[in-house]
Amino acid sequence: MIAEGGHYALVLALGLALIQSFVPLIGARVKDPALMNVSRSTAIVQFAFVLLSFLALISLHVMSDFSVVNVYENSHSLKPLIYKITGVWGNHEGSMLLWVFILSLFGALVAIFGANLPLSLRAHVLAVQAWIATAFYLFILLTSNPFLRIANPPLEGRDLNPILQDPGLAVHPPMLYLGYVGFSISFSFAIAALIEGRIDAAWARWVRPWTLMAWIFLTLGIAMGSYWAYYELGWGGWWFWDPVENASLMPWLAGTALLHSAVVMEKREALKIWTVLLAILTFSLSLLGTFLVRSGVLTSVHAFATDPRRGVFILMILCVFIGGSLSFYAWRAASLKQGGLFAPISREGALVLNNLLLTTACATVFVGTLYPLALEVVTGEKISVGAPFFNLTFAPLFLPLLLAVPFGPLLAWKRGDLVGAAQRxxxxxxxxxxxxxxxxxxxxxxxxxxxxxxxxxxxxxxxxxxxxxxxxxxxxxxxxxxxxxxxxxxxxxxxxxxxxxxxxxxxxxxxxxSTWNIEHIATMRLNDTAQLGSYSATFDGMTSRQGPNYREDIATFTIRQGGVEVGTMTPSKRSFTTRGMSTTEAALMTRGVSQLYISLGAAEPNGSITARIYYKPMVLLIWFGxxxxxxGGMLSLSDRRLRVGAPKPARPKLSGLAQPAE
Structure with missing residues (x-):
């Protein structure tokens, strides 16, 4: 009954989303406060139903109910509890349920904390949110139902993909989705502004906290994903310009530009039309990332979907929301009032340069990521665009941006003094x-x-x-x-x-x-030593142990620096019988902000083993940054001037019961 209850809760959430999609718009049209307030109650109750559905799927995984297809294909009774929970979103159906859960969460947050928003604006924002939610509810219910039953339930599950059985999976996808889906609020505010035909500094003040919140989560999600790939995949790298990695980088670049553009709009009422476009593009890139990962067009550890129907459905969502919003923008943008003027040398000018470089960098990544896919569709020819292209095109755009970063805060609004800023x-x-x-x-x-x-x-x-x-x-x-x-x-x-x-x-x-990384790859016998700069690693032998749902072969290395022992490292290989797969568990030793890294290759019958040993100077700064x-984003978000919503206008002071004379 838990599976049926979770499925029914999703159906009810869909019904509420349909109500929320139209009733508030009618209320805004006829200026009926009661109808406009329907958006607030439906958003909160909709979140409650999606929460029930999400908790139902978690409980099915925890109980190892293999009569549910999703649990059977992605769980195992011997799997540790933490991986039973994280396995909920370690598959296509569960990850899409996580997507709509976070989408409904943000809608509920707008309903609760947006009480000071103008009633018509809040109604329009929540209606647009409901349009997005409706599309994804339909996608889940029609193509990706996580609650499907098996007629003859098996006794045991197939287990989760071994490389996803890692604590990083508990953090990375939710953080990333909080960023992706969080930008839906910025998108909804943009469409609401186009519907109402009014955009001003107050709009920027309302939209900036939501954008900043999404940007914080996306920053942490990308960093966590990079660190997960670094230690879990055993390649010794932290960024590979994989299309799925690029899919998360593009909305981050656009979202960073949106944050800075919103500042200009709030302070100077400039860049209005550009800021609205950025809000649309940022969420559009988030949807594009969803298409790349969930449609099956890419082969990746992130890509779960293989059913063509899912790819076609997501492509339809993409066309409706991206194509529709950009068409609506082209129609309505001309009616928006232009912003104020400013000198090129000013804080506004610095932020415009920031926007120009960020969006150009984003466009470069966009072309490098999608061109091979487009070429394959048109000609059938497969090509690969890898790190050399991105390094040669992305870096020259980002370096001038970094050079300009210190100047921006030191320039005055409207007209700045570049020489004075340079002197400081x-x-x-x-x-x-x-x-x-x-x-x-x-x-x-x-x-x-x-x-x-x-x-x-x-x-x-x-x-x-x-x-x-x-x-x-x-x-x-x-x-x-x-x-x-x-x-x-x-x-x-x-x-x-x-x-x-x-x-x-x-x-x-x-x-x-990237520059001073030391790598040593060798087949090592017992007591062999590898030298990496001032460090040495001596192979002390292999041991085996039985894990909860895997068999593990562990190598032991003694690490010395200048001949003095500083510790041991124990990389391993894990074999998951149920899945018939094995994983490499790298060993890390932190020395300040640098690390030693050992990853195992194949073991030989004579007891020797292939090992990849690295010394990575200052590597932890990549993620500390x-x-x-x-x-810094959280500090800004906690600023009382960036409260979610807008301050209520002060009531005029009255003398007794008489109104002040005009």
Missing amino acids: LMMAGIVALVAIAIVWAWQRGGSAFAPLAIGLAVFVILGSAVDIAERVKLFRAPIATSWSRATGLPRSAWGTAFAHAGLGIALIGIVCE PVLMAF
């Missing part, structure tokens, strides 16, 4: 040049551009510090005054500084790992 950044520039000289003198081999990139990263980090120092008048006012100004700074100012510094920190990690960026 002079010390940061000098330190960056010193860093370039030190790295150039220290490095042994590697790219000649690496020291320049390190210097640029240092410039970005110190530029963030200069912005805060200027705001608090550090060294130009008494310490007590500077401290008072620092504690009184808006959290959004601190958030911007942390986010920009995180970008520089990530760049240092990327450059160091995004975490710091997300922390």
